[in-house]
Amino acid sequence: MECAAKGRGTRCVGPAIRRCARCGAVAYCSLSHQISHWSDHEQECERLEEQMRDADILNTFPFTFSEEATLQILKEKESRCTFLSKRSIHQRGIWSCECSCGVSNTNHNCPASINCWNLPSTLVPCSGPDKELIQLAVFGELLALIPDYDVHIDFVGPAIPDCSRDGETTHLHSYVRCDDRDCECKDPSETSSGSVVTMRLLKGFYHDRFKDLMKDSFPHLIIAPNAGVAAYPSWMETVELIHGLNTPAVFTDFCEEAAHLAACCLSSATGCKLALPIQLNPFRQPMAVEDTALHVPCYSNCFLFGI
Structure with missing residues (x-):
């Protein structure tokens, strides 16, 4: 974490380990930097203090791995890689982007395959998460969440990875099946219909496109x-x-x-x-x-x- 007063004229003298005693949300490398930054921080300190009071609410999720995924990682007691490895999902399918070592292994130009997860339903719910460009296939879940409707989604932004993908269109007619033998997602009538999810990639800012x-x-x-x-x-x-x-x-x-x-x-x-x-x-x-x-x-x- 950087010193909140970094770039204000004098160089930082060390790591930012001196936190504001009132809000606890910002940190400084020294007392002198904390004092020099007070004219700016004074306007936000009370607001940040209120936000810090909600930490327990924000860190609470209805999942069995809640404490590990929030407090353990937040307090650097466990890395994301370790957390994912414990569940045998490290660098697998949709989870390949959840840690820094997985980003470089992800192919942004891979086709939107709908059969690439190969994970049990407890790890990939049949109405599962999304990773936008890297996992366009998960938007097929909309066919289960909003049945009997055609859905068209335009992804617009300067971060579309390659100009060759500008204008690329993908059509999904079914959603992903997990690898549980008896899951209802194995029923073709449950995973496909006459509806379709169409996705188009457009490179650039929204107002330009x-x-x-x-x-x-x-x-x-x-x-x-x-x-x-x-x-x-x-x-x-x-x-x-x-x-x-x-x-x-x-x-x-x-x-x-x-x-x-x-x-x-x-x-x-x-x-x-x-x-x-x-x-x-x-x-x-x-x-x-x-x-x-x-x-x-x-x-x-x-x-x-x-x-």
């Missing part, structure tokens, strides 16, 4: 996971566009403070209050995010809010 999006259909819902609205100025043009569309848009972020800063940016850009106030996302990632800028509880897609 909007004309391409409108050629096919008008969006019914816009979702921006882990958006970082306050961190990236490029969001403002997109937010103004979305506001003009009058289409519901939901944003998520890693911690409550990031959501708060994003909400301020959204209200400033639109001149309106949030249509969906900041709230805890029940579908947040249960494994704590490591190496965060603040000591506040931090999980992928932890909080949601909308305009």
